[in-house]
Amino acid sequence: MSRFIRNEKGVTLIELLAVLIIGSLIMSLIIGVVINSQRTYTSQTNAAEQLAEIRYAVKAITKEVRKAERIKVEENKLTIDHDTRLVIQRQNGEVRQNNSVLATHIGALKFAVDGRLLSISIATEETNGKKQETKAEIYLRDGVSVEK
Numbered sequence: 001m002s003r004f005i006r007n008e009k010g011v012t013l014i015e016l017l018a019v020l021i022i023g024s025l026i027m028s029l030i031i032g033v034v035i036n037s038q039r040t041y042t043s044q045t046n047a048a049e050q051l052a053e054i055r056y057a058v059k060a061i062t063k064e065v066r067k068a069e070r071i072k073v074e075e076n077k078l079t080i081d082h083d084t085r086l087v088i089q090r091q092n093g094e095v096r097q098n099n100s101v102l103a104t105h106i107g108a109l110k111f112a113v114d115g116r117l118l119s120i121s122i123a124t125e126e127t128n129g130k131k132q133e134t135k136a137e138i139y140l141r142d143g144v145s146v147e148k
Helices: 002-007 013-066
Strands: 072-076 077-081 085-091 094-097 100-103 106-116 117-125 133-139 146-147
Touching: 013 077, 013 085, 013 094, 013 100, 013 117, 072 106, 085 106, 094 106, 094 117
Parallel strands: 072 146
Antiparallel strands: 072 077, 077 085, 085 094, 094 100, 106 117, 117 133
16 A cells, blocks of 8 residues: 555645645736736826827917917916907816816916016926926017016
8 A cells, every 4th residue: 555655746735735826926926016017107198198288289379379479478477469358377186278178187287478588387296296297488479568
């Protein structure tokens, strides 16, 4: 009988448990890396989308300012007069041009004028400890009247 047991091939319970534990550790490490990669991807995608929205808002504001005949600059509000009157301001975390939304999740919007130079500063709301800010300067053409 002892000869029969010595020749029997198989896996013991201890060996099976050891393989399961090692496999579980490896799988938990792999899952941790995948989850961390997904969080990073999501964070970077959101940041890129916010930056794209800010660039769009600055581009739209620049386009309207270049057509302006008269502008009125306040710290958080810009009024542009040409064919129609446009009011650009931050309301409830959005940059609005009259009733149209140009960008969302905006933490700050500031306008300043120095002679013929209009400065625009737009900053996103802080997400994950990060805030993105874009600044633009627009030289006003001759003939545009500026009110402060």
